[in-house]
Amino acid sequence: MVKEIEAREVKKLNSHKPSGRVDEPPAKRVLAIEDIIQSGIVELTPSEAEELSIEAQKRRGIYG
Numbered sequence: 740m741v742k743e744i745e746a747r748e749v750k751k752l753n754s755h756k757p758s759g760r761v762d763e764p765p766a767k768r769v770l771a772i773e774d775i776i777q778s779g780i781v782e783l784t785p786s787e788a789e790e791l792s793i794e795a796q797k798r799r800g801i802y803g
Contacts, residue, residue: 740791740794741791741794744783744787744791748781
């Protein structure tokens with residue numbers, strides 16, 4: 740799920756960059772998915788938002 744959203748956002752970000760920048764490593768081109776979401780750059784469906792929230796909680800050890 741995170742990878743799908745990140746890929747979608749990378750595609751959006753890259754569409755506004757000169758073609759030479761597309762060859763840069765992903766770490767230099769893309770913010771961490773949490774930063775993207777917190778910045779409000781990404782548009783999520785309610786189900787995507789819920790799924791990402793659960794994934795984030797699991798990573799932090801506070802889910803289930």
